[in-house]
Amino acid sequence: MIENRPGLTLLAHLVLMAGVAIVALPVWVAFVASTHTATDFMSGTIPVWPGPHLVENYARMLDAGVSTSGTPPVGTMMLNSLVMALLIACGKIAISITSAFAIVYFRFPLRQLAFWCIFITLMLPVEVRIVPTFQVVADLGLLNSYAGLSIPLIASATATFLFRQVFLTIPDELTEAARIDGAGPMKFFRDILLPLSRTNIAALFVILFIYGWNQYLWPLLITTSSDYYTVVAGIKRMADAVDGLPQWHLVMATAMLAMLPPVAVVIGMQRLFVKGLVETEK
Amino acid sequence: MASITLDTVGKIYPGGTRAVGDVSIDIADGEFIVLVGPSGCGKSTLLRMIAGLESISEGTVRIGDRVVNDVEPADRDIAMVFQNYALYPHMSVRDNLAYGLKNRRTPRAEIDRRVAEAAVILQIGPYLDRKPRALSGGQRQRVAMGRAIVREPAAFLFDEPLSNLDAKLRVTMRLEIKELQRRLRTTSIYVTHDQLEAMTLADRLVVLNAGRIEQIGTPLEVYRKPASTFVAGFIGSPAMNLISRRAVPHLPVAAQAGTIGIRPEDLSVAPDGPIEMEVLAVEELGAQRLVHGQTGGERLTVAMPSDAPLSDRLRLSYRLGSLHLFHPETGRRID
Numbered sequence A: 001m002i003e004n005r006p007g008l009t010l011l012a013h014l015v016l017m018a019g020v021a022i023v024a025l026p027v028w029v030a031f032v033a034s035t036h037t038a039t040d041f042m043s044g045t046i047p048v049w050p051g052p053h054l055v056e057n058y059a060r061m062l063d064a065g066v067s068t069s070g071t072p073p074v075g076t077m078m079l080n081s082l083v084m085a086l087l088i089a090c091g092k093i094a095i096s097i098t099s100a101f102a103i104v105y106f107r108f109p110l111r112q113l114a115f116w117c118i119f120i121t122l123m124l125p126v127e128v129r130i131v132p133t134f135q136v137v138a139d140l141g142l143l144n145s146y147a148g149l150s151i152p153l154i155a156s157a158t159a160t161f162l163f164r165q166v167f168l169t170i171p172d173e174l175t176e177a178a179r180i181d182g183a184g185p186m187k188f189f190r191d192i193l194l195p196l197s198r199t200n201i202a203a204l205f206v207i208l209f210i211y212g213w214n215q216y217l218w219p220l221l222i223t224t225s226s227d228y229y230t231v232v233a234g235i236k237r238m239a240d241a242v243d244g245l246p247q248w249h250l251v252m253a254t255a256m257l258a259m260l261p262p263v264a265v266v267i268g269m270q271r272l273f274v275k276g277l278v279e280t281e282k
Numbered sequence B: 001m002a003s004i005t006l007d008t009v010g011k012i013y014p015g016g017t018r019a020v021g022d023v024s025i026d027i028a029d030g031e032f033i034v035l036v037g038p039s040g041c042g043k044s045t046l047l048r049m050i051a052g053l054e055s056i057s058e059g060t061v062r063i064g065d066r067v068v069n070d071v072e073p074a075d076r077d078i079a080m081v082f083q084n085y086a087l088y089p090h091m092s093v094r095d096n097l098a099y100g101l102k103n104r105r106t107p108r109a110e111i112d113r114r115v116a117e118a119a120v121i122l123q124i125g126p127y128l129d130r131k132p133r134a135l136s137g138g139q140r141q142r143v144a145m146g147r148a149i150v151r152e153p154a155a156f157l158f159d160e161p162l163s164n165l166d167a168k169l170r171v172t173m174r175l176e177i178k179e180l181q182r183r184l185r186t187t188s189i190y191v192t193h194d195q196l197e198a199m200t201l202a203d204r205l206v207v208l209n210a211g212r213i214e215q216i217g218t219p220l221e222v223y224r225k226p227a228s229t230f231v232a233g234f235i236g237s238p239a240m241n242l243i244s245r246r247a248v249p250h251l252p253v254a255a256q257a258g259t260i261g262i263r264p265e266d267l268s269v270a271p272d273g274p275i276e277m278e279v280l281a282v283e284e285l286g287a288q289r290l291v292h293g294q295t296g297g298e299r300l301t302v303a304m305p306s307d308a309p310l311s312d313r314l315r316l317s318y319r320l321g322s323l324h325l326f327h328p329e330t331g332r333r334i335d
């Protein structure tokens, strides 16, 4: 729909600006808070403009962290988060693309059953199965490990469905041409399917990376050693200062830092991401 | 290069649909065979059984001396050109051509030589490094043919390769395919629903109807002596008039004939002709004119020069020996 009336254009811009303001305001407040000292922020009036302590606050968080809350330096936590998010995103993509490949291209017995089993896991996110999953992970000795942080979150019905839909849009003739060209199933997967799903993989990677990065409940539950704290769960621990007021300026600095990797991933993969969401031609 | 032999081949799809039945054809080495018939008559199914993309329910398919019923498509030594081209969208034209050869572990130098050769034959040299999406329909068609040529297969299989092109391009590509096949002398099986395409390309035509062979013959044999009313109505444009004998009781034809076929171009206006037609509509085609009308309750079409006189009622005569007679029940030709 293309409209060319100035009044509508103005309205559209107003709506967009309102949307941006609603999204951006909390981020701005967090940023401002992270550039002041603790006392400035507690004085009753919230400052509107950044203060002079930006470098000092961020350097402190990256370097030492807040010892009173028992969290390690932000750098360590960010690294943990990064490892977890990457493991989850890559693991989910690897598992779902291969299972979608099996479901779409192979006629094996109990194929429908396999399909429905995957479907049913949609109804069982971590939060629902958290107690038994914790039990299993604990029994396997995976508490306080990267494997424990990521593996229970890897199984993914949604990603499997996405790839299934992508594969279904690939014309049968292409599969047949590859068969005549002597490409066996694995070669077909590697030479044809993977390159054709490239943009979808990228789009999914962005979404799953952010999903993994933002995991909160699960890491909070299974990490007891500060070596494995993730940054999102760490913020919560910092805000829970036991003795005294939470050091909001430092918490906010951590929050700002925690936002950076997802933003970087989105910006870095933006072109592929958008292509993956809108591209239909195969 | 090889001959291809189909022996009582049939196909029953899971679910019980019979798509093809009792098809036997001997295709000589280097021959250009066209499978023609209306949409849904089983042409693609038959071709895909030869290609190995569809399992063979009945009978045997032989390529050369080898029964290939259980041989994988890649090992049948055939190449196929699809209607939608089926080019790999993410590969350059060069890689599209080379992919099958790479999979067969053809040496690099040999691949380059064959790709270069095909590029010259098909004049796709300038596009070798483009992606298929940056090509026009006609160019994609050539690339699809190139992919078949570089394989140097025993047989080419074409499934309506020109259907996605505009009418003009279809005519030129048709000619190019014919010339190419002449030059390479590779056994070819070509599927189309377009009887004109079939007539111009084929060494021999195979007319299919509802999964069965109606007639096999050279284009002229099929045109001159259609074996059944189905073939008579399908081959030739404008279509042959098929009228019940009762509509023209005074024509001197054999007693057992039920249906009489007359080609529109075999009819002409004559003041004392034996057929009287009431004119219903006229189509001007430039070089000639088609007059549609009826006689004795049956539709009739006449092709006449565009300067022939017209009136509401015409008397028509037919060229001697141009009547085709068909059996009233079976629809088979009577000679």
Ligand SMILES: Nc1ncnc2c1ncn2[C@@H]1O[C@H](COP(=O)(O)OP(=O)(O)O)[C@@H](O)[C@H]1O
Binding pocket: B013, B014, B015, B017, B018, B019, B037, B038, B039, B040, B041, B042, B043, B044, B045, B046
């Ligand atoms: N995979 C299939 N399963 C069941 N029936 C099919 C399948 N493919 C084709 N058919 C049926 O077989 C008949 C012949 O199809 P097809 O060979 O594609 O015809 P054509 O190529 O001559 O138009 C049609 O009636 C069609 O409905």
Ligand SMILES: [Mg+2]
Binding pocket: B043, B044, B045, B160
């Ligand atoms: Mg077809």
